[in-house]
Amino acid sequence: MTLDWWTLGLQTINVVILVWLLSHFLFKPVAQIVAARQQEAGRLLDEAAATRTAAEAERQQAVEARQALAAEREAGLKAVEQEVASTREHLLAEVQREIEQQRAQAEAAQAAQRSSARLQAEEQAGALALDIAAHLLARLPDNLRVTAFLDGLVEGLEQLAPAARQSLVDDRQALILRAPRALAEDELQRCRAALRGALGDELRLTPEVEPALIAGLELEGSSVVVRNSFRADLARLQRELSRHDHADA
Amino acid sequence: MMSSPLVSETLFRLGPLPISKAVAVTWLLMLALAGGSWLLTRRLGLRPSKGQVLLELLVATLDEQIRATMQVAPGRYRALFGTLFLFILAANWSGLVPGLEPPTANLETDAVLALIVLVASIGFGIASQGLRGYLRTFAEPSWVMIPLNIVEQLTRTFSLVVRLFGNIMSGVFVLGIALSLAGLLVPIPFMALDLLTGAIQAYIFSVLAMVFVGAAVEGPASPPSASKE
Numbered sequence: 001m002t003l004d005w006w007t008l009g010l011q012t013i014n015v016v017i018l019v020w021l022l023s024h025f026l027f028k029p030v031a032q033i034v035a036a037r038q039q040e041a042g043r044l045l046d047e048a049a050a051t052r053t054a055a056e057a058e059r060q061q062a063v064e065a066r067q068a069l070a071a072e073r074e075a076g077l078k079a080v081e082q083e084v085a086s087t088r089e090h091l092l093a094e095v096q097r098e099i100e101q102q103r104a105q106a107e108a109a110q111a112a113q114r115s116s117a118r119l120q121a122e123e124q125a126g127a128l129a130l131d132i133a134a135h136l137l138a139r140l141p142d143n144l145r146v147t148a149f150l151d152g153l154v155e156g157l158e159q160l161a162p163a164a165r166q167s168l169v170d171d172r173q174a175l176i177l178r179a180p181r182a183l184a185e186d187e188l189q190r191c192r193a194a195l196r197g198a199l200g201d202e203l204r205l206t207p208e209v210e211p212a213l214i215a216g217l218e219l220e221g222s223s224v225v226v227r228n229s230f231r232a233d234l235a236r237l238q239r240e241l242s243r244h245d246h247a248d249a
Numbered sequence: 250m251m252s253s254p255l256v257s258e259t260l261f262r263l264g265p266l267p268i269s270k271a272v273a274v275t276w277l278l279m280l281a282l283a284g285g286s287w288l289l290t291r292r293l294g295l296r297p298s299k300g301q302v303l304l305e306l307l308v309a310t311l312d313e314q315i316r317a318t319m320q321v322a323p324g325r326y327r328a329l330f331g332t333l334f335l336f337i338l339a340a341n342w343s344g345l346v347p348g349l350e351p352p353t354a355n356l357e358t359d360a361v362l363a364l365i366v367l368v369a370s371i372g373f374g375i376a377s378q379g380l381r382g383y384l385r386t387f388a389e390p391s392w393v394m395i396p397l398n399i400v401e402q403l404t405r406t407f408s409l410v411v412r413l414f415g416n417i418m419s420g421v422f423v424l425g426i427a428l429s430l431a432g433l434l435v436p437i438p439f440m441a442l443d444l445l446t447g448a449i450q451a452y453i454f455s456v457l458a459m460v461f462v463g464a465a466v467e468g469p470a471s472p473p474s475a476s477k478e
Contacts (some may be wrong), residue, residue, distance in 0.1 A: 011275060025290055029293055037295050048414075
């Protein structure tokens with residue numbers, strides 16, 4: 001066995017050249033492109049990680065903003081609810097006050113109406129009583145409508161308080177004697193004679209006619225009036241009835 | 250091919266240089282490999298084509314094999330071992346082309362490949378450990394082992410030559426005998442077997458080269474570690 005040294009040398013050169021050729025045209029370019037792809041992939045991964053981090057931060061911010069909005073909305077709702085409750089209570093109080101006021105006004109109006117109706121009824125009753133009394137007295141003799149009341153007038157004078165009686169005594173020169181009709185002279189003399197016993201001499205009476213008295217006499221001084229007439233009696237009865245009605249109400 | 254496999258036949262002469270068949274076929278293979286690489290790597294992009302995917306798969310597999318065998322970053326060794334594997338594979342399979350003889354069935358070609366591995370292991374060993382450090386590995390575990398370690402260097406280089414030469418040359422012989430005896434269809438199983446044998450021998454030669462260079466780079470006592478590329 002002998003080695004062909006030329007072949008050995010040429011093949012050595014060939015293999016060395018082939019190593020360089022494949023290194024230059026195959027292995028280096030492929031390794032470089034793989035490294036470039038790995039670098040690009042790393043860059044993309046870094047970008048994706050950065051994007052994911054940013055997205056996570058934005059998501060966190062959105063969550064916080066949403067929570068803040070929810071809290072704000074909750075606070076707003078609570079404030080509105082409180083305001084609504086306050087307004088409702090205020091309105092209810094106002095309505096209640098208005099109702100109470102209107103009810104009081106209605107009750108006052110009703111009481112006033114009732115009182116007015118009662119007064120009207122009393123007046124009508126008084127008028128009716130006066131009419132009835134007038135019709136009844138019309139059947140009596142005219143002298144009875146005056147002279148029958150003279151004794152009552154004298155008793156009224158005697159029952160006066162001393163100060164009031166003294167006031168009439170002081171006014172004895174200017175006393176007015178009212179009667180439901182014009183008094184005849186004899187009737188006037190009888191009245192003067194009866195009153196002179198109670199008030200003394202120097203008595204001067206000025207007769208006046210007042211049909212509203214129906215029957216009876218009234219003596220009027222400057223500050224005292226002594227009544228003994230149907231009108232005064234009916235007025236007194238009417239006051240009594242009114243007082244009883246008020247007491248019953 | 251029924252002539253002696255130990256004799257290198259001269260195909261033609263370039264001046265004083267005798268060009269053997271093995272050299273001529275090697276040139277053809279160099280042309281095919283370099284040209285094919287140039288064509289395939291002209292338009293590499295970040296979005297790979299199918300051809301680029303295959304190339305990247307080849308390089309990635311080679312890197313992974315270097316990393317697993319030598320426990321180092323593959324960058325410095327990729328070109329050497331990748332070229333050894335591709336050239337031996339292409340050379341082994343070139344015997345199936347009518348009229349061509351595999352250069353690896355030639356003793357000088359295999360000797361060149363083994364010598365390159367020997368020189369590479371010495372060179373990478375010195376580059377990695379320094380001259381003294383590399384020479385000190387011959388005295389491991391004791392100076393008594395220096396002759397044996399030197400013999401080991403030579404014998405394992407010789408074993409690379411003999412293994413590749415024997416397997417490929419025998420395949421060529423078997424295929425030649427089958428062709429001369431049985432005609433057209435009978436050699437097909439032997440040709441398929443040659444394909445398998447050629448691939449296996451290319452892989453074995455490359456892996457053994459990685460082991461030898463890796464042992465020289467790491468040293469016998471140092472633990473395996475992965476360095477950065």
